[in-house]
Amino acid sequence: MGNEDLLNKIKKIVTRQSFGVFIALIAIWIFFGVATDAFFSFNNLINVLRQSSVIGIITVAMTMLITSQEFDLSVGSMFALSGILFGVLTMTVGLNQWLAIIITFAFAILVGLVNGLITLKIGIPSFITTLGTMMLLRGAALVTSGGYPISGFRELSFINIVGGRFLGLPAMSIWFLLIAFAGYIIMNKTKLGYKMYATGGNTKAAELSGINTTKIKLIGFVLTSVAATIASFTSIGFLGMVSPTQGQGFELEVIAASVVGGTALFGGSSSMIGAFLGALIMGSIKNGLSIMGTSAYLQQAFIGLVVIVAVIINVQFQD
Amino acid sequence: MADYLLEFKNISKVFGGVVALDDVSFGIEKGKITGLVGENGAGKSTLIKICDGVHQPTKGQLIWAGEPVNINSPAAAKKLGISVVHQDIPVCDNLTVAENIFLGPKIPGKNIFADRKYMEQKTLKLFSELNVEIDPGKLVKRCTTGEKQLILIAKAMSKKAKLILMDEPTTALSPNEVTILYKVLNKLKKEGVSIVFISHRLEEVQKLSDRICVLKDGQYVGDLTKKEANEDIICQMMVGRDVRISQEYKENFSTEEEIFTVEGLQNKEYGLENISFALNKGEVLGIFGLRGAGRTEMARSLIGDFESTAAKIKIADKTVEIKSPKDAFANGIGYLPEDRDELGLLDNMDIVENMCISDIDQLTNMGFLQKRKMRKIAEEYQDKLDIKLSSIYQNINELSGGNQQKVLLAKWLILNPKVLILDEPTKGIDVGTKSEIRKLIIELTKNNMSIIVISSEMIELMSIADRMLVMSEGKLTADLSREEFDEELIMKKAVTELSI
Numbered sequence: 001m002g003n004e005d006l007l008n009k010i011k012k013i014v015t016r017q018s019f020g021v022f023i024a025l026i027a028i029w030i031f032f033g034v035a036t037d038a039f040f041s042f043n044n045l046i047n048v049l050r051q052s053s054v055i056g057i058i059t060v061a062m063t064m065l066i067t068s069q070e071f072d073l074s075v076g077s078m079f080a081l082s083g084i085l086f087g088v089l090t091m092t093v094g095l096n097q098w099l100a101i102i103i104t105f106a107f108a109i110l111v112g113l114v115n116g117l118i119t120l121k122i123g124i125p126s127f128i129t130t131l132g133t134m135m136l137l138r139g140a141a142l143v144t145s146g147g148y149p150i151s152g153f154r155e156l157s158f159i160n161i162v163g164g165r166f167l168g169l170p171a172m173s174i175w176f177l178l179i180a181f182a183g184y185i186i187m188n189k190t191k192l193g194y195k196m197y198a199t200g201g202n203t204k205a206a207e208l209s210g211i212n213t214t215k216i217k218l219i220g221f222v223l224t225s226v227a228a229t230i231a232s233f234t235s236i237g238f239l240g241m242v243s244p245t246q247g248q249g250f251e252l253e254v255i256a257a258s259v260v261g262g263t264a265l266f267g268g269s270s271s272m273i274g275a276f277l278g279a280l281i282m283g284s285i286k287n288g289l290s291i292m293g294t295s296a297y298l299q300q301a302f303i304g305l306v307v308i309v310a311v312i313i314n315v316q317f318q319d
Numbered sequence: 320m321a322d323y324l325l326e327f328k329n330i331s332k333v334f335g336g337v338v339a340l341d342d343v344s345f346g347i348e349k350g351k352i353t354g355l356v357g358e359n360g361a362g363k364s365t366l367i368k369i370c371d372g373v374h375q376p377t378k379g380q381l382i383w384a385g386e387p388v389n390i391n392s393p394a395a396a397k398k399l400g401i402s403v404v405h406q407d408i409p410v411c412d413n414l415t416v417a418e419n420i421f422l423g424p425k426i427p428g429k430n431i432f433a434d435r436k437y438m439e440q441k442t443l444k445l446f447s448e449l450n451v452e453i454d455p456g457k458l459v460k461r462c463t464t465g466e467k468q469l470i471l472i473a474k475a476m477s478k479k480a481k482l483i484l485m486d487e488p489t490t491a492l493s494p495n496e497v498t499i500l501y502k503v504l505n506k507l508k509k510e511g512v513s514i515v516f517i518s519h520r521l522e523e524v525q526k527l528s529d530r531i532c533v534l535k536d537g538q539y540v541g542d543l544t545k546k547e548a549n550e551d552i553i554c555q556m557m558v559g560r561d562v563r564i565s566q567e568y569k570e571n572f573s574t575e576e577e578i579f580t581v582e583g584l585q586n587k588e589y590g591l592e593n594i595s596f597a598l599n600k601g602e603v604l605g606i607f608g609l610r611g612a613g614r615t616e617m618a619r620s621l622i623g624d625f626e627s628t629a630a631k632i633k634i635a636d637k638t639v640e641i642k643s644p645k646d647a648f649a650n651g652i653g654y655l656p657e658d659r660d661e662l663g664l665l666d667n668m669d670i671v672e673n674m675c676i677s678d679i680d681q682l683t684n685m686g687f688l689q690k691r692k693m694r695k696i697a698e699e700y701q702d703k704l705d706i707k708l709s710s711i712y713q714n715i716n717e718l719s720g721g722n723q724q725k726v727l728l729a730k731w732l733i734l735n736p737k738v739l740i741l742d743e744p745t746k747g748i749d750v751g752t753k754s755e756i757r758k759l760i761i762e763l764t765k766n767n768m769s770i771i772v773i774s775s776e777m778i779e780l781m782s783i784a785d786r787m788l789v790m791s792e793g794k795l796t797a798d799l800s801r802e803e804f805d806e807e808l809i810m811k812k813a814v815t816e817l818s819i
Binding site: 189190191192193194195197198200201202204205206207208209210211212268269 | 371373392393394397403405409410411412413414418419422423424426428431432433474
């Protein structure tokens with residue numbers, strides 16, 4: 001009897017969506033641990049967490065959006081534009097930094113609403129809508145900044161929230177951990193998460209149950225845009241500057257992290273723990289390869305390979 | 320005057336020119352079980368969707384407990400206390416049993432949090448009232464269809480609904496589950512809940528219902544009390560028509576020669592049992608059955624699209640093996656599917672391409688399309704079938720349903736099959752084209768083609784078929800010659816297997 005219980009417990013853990021990605025992460029760590037001396041040092045593992053943070057913060061929200069059956073390709077551009085907007089407001093216009101933060105978040109909410117309303121009210125697939133806004137927002141970032149990076153943020157006091165270190169961890173990592181935890185709670189414990197799963201699982205059934213699926217998806221779009229903005233602030237906190245070209249290709253890295261973590265591309269199924277581990281995989285590869293001294297060009301190819309292998313491993317563990 | 324909970328006052332519903340409901344007025348009595356019967360397309364499902372707020376009536380007024388109401392969304396219907404158990408069993412496969420039951424605008428739990436423990440306990444309690452055993456924490460994708468149906472019924476109960484409407488709740492249930500459902504319904508009735516029960520199983524409707532209401536062609540025919548009802552009267556009300564076009568004269572080109580015989584077709588998954596029949600050369604063989612009788616499943620099993628077992632199929636005198644639609648076509652069997660949009664049309668391609676696709680290998684030269692040859696063929700069939708179009712290079716999606724159907728028919732005629740299976744060939748097309756297609760079917764048999772027509776439109780079948788098979792619950796229940804055609808008899812045979 002005790003044996004059977006144990007077996008059942010093991011089976012439950014192994015068939016969880018996040019187990020396969022966990023194995024994949026361990027495999028990658030072992031690989032880098034063997035290939036380099038420096039990978040398994042405490043300081044470097046903290047670096048891994050930091051390098052996963054920006055992608056990770058956006059991945060949390062994107063996982064929620066994909067769960068409810070929509071996509072957002074504009075997150076990479078939004079990651080640049082919100083930082084640029086904040087920079088222009090504080091540095092060029094000279095606005096109070098807290099007011100500028102509020103305006104930037106209001107703008108993020110607006111972008112999320114625009115993405116969502118065009119998709120849901122006009123009926124254009126979110127893939128197309130956000131492909132359009134991706135280019136639109138990138139252009140806006142380049143135009144408003146004149147193509148130049150903005151720096152000088154270290155003089156602002158808000159940098160203390162998004163930069164520096166707390167408890168030995170970089171601030172952006174703390175934000176990542178907090179947001180991932182919040183994402184876990186939302187998806188597993190709240191009514192909103194419940195409704196997102198239902199919407200993505202069977203939109204018609206959810207609607208017939210009296211769920212306003214349009215509203216649920218709209219919330220997902222807004223959260224994703226807001227997450228890209230938070231990620232942008234933490235990046236400013238770490239680097240002290242913002243570039244209008246930053247975040248190119250992030251949208252695909254974020255979706256890859258989410259999918260590696262077990263999110264079904266057509267909605268209804270996802271795991272926040274898996275998404276967290278998926279983001280860690282992205283960070284681990286970038287970190288490990290740069291320690292190994294491989295060229296930056298190789299990173300892209302390696303990430304692509306890992307995405308495919310990780311998803312294959314993940315599928316094996318699901319029944 | 321009866322005590323009505325919900326009353327329909329002159330309700331009409333028009334979908335893009337098609338009248339689904341035509342001035343329907345009647346009421347649903349409080350605390351009673353009302354049976355609702357009618358042929359396919361009589362408007363039962365539309366009426367239910369109006370109660371549920373999925374559709375809004377084009378004309379007319381709903382009266383709820385004496386007050387006029389507008390039900391403009393499923394959420395509004397739930398607020399009033401109306402719960403619907405839909406026919407196509409909409410559930411979220413990715414959620415657990417308990418999560419499905421409590422899915423709605425108001426989810427149990429404090430503030431923003433969902434209380435899953437409470438839901439599971441409540442679900443256990445609901446199930447124990449229903450006397451069924453399903454693990455509340457089980458994922459719904461691991462449930463049987465019957466269990467899913469019970470989940471939806473439990474869901475309706477959990478809402479403390481005043482009115483529960485059920486659209487064919489028993490089609491997917493095992494006899495054991497059906498017994499459970501009967502008990503549940505009678506229990507709910509005792510507690511004062513009003514129930515509307517739609518079913519093709521007339522015996523079941525009679526047994527359960529206090530009153531039976533009949534719809535026909537979108538109109539309300541009348542009602543019967545439990546005492547008045549018997550199968551003959553109900554069938555008569557369901558099909559009773561003014562004109563008997565079946566009596567019209569029809570040329571018969573069938574011969575004695577058997578061209579296509581099927582012996583012992585089985586398909587467990589779709590409930591097909593021991594189907595055997597023979598089709599004569601030049602014959603129009605009608606197959607009639609109500610929705611869910613397994614007509615389309617049988618046809619698609621015949622052409623090897625669905626896997627079936629133990630079927631011995633002979634073409635002329637030769638036994639053939641049909642494992643895929645390709646084998647079927649190679650042996651001269653053509654199949655025009657019921658679902659034009661999903662299975663028939665090549666979307667956004669032109670008429671020539673749609674017609675020639677079936678014979679495309681013959682129309683290419685070293686891999687290049689022979690456009691001139693294709694055009695000629697398309698023009699020939701456009702002329703033959705009198706397809707109304709502005710150009711043969713027109714996008715197929717721009718044609719009317721009737722003309723689209725003609726294009727698809729042409730696609731098969733180009734191949735000149737020995738046997739042509741037509742699945743609901745006149746579904747959703749206008750009356751004029753319907754009659755043209757009927758004429759065409761007879762015309763084809765004149766040229767020695769043998770045709771099977773599957774339809775749920777009895778009158779139409781009666782007018783064109785030389786012989787008719789009736790299907791019910793995956794079995795053939797009658798083989799009638801043209802002299803034996805009789806609407807009430809056919810309807811009776813179509814519902815015979817449905818009693819339990």
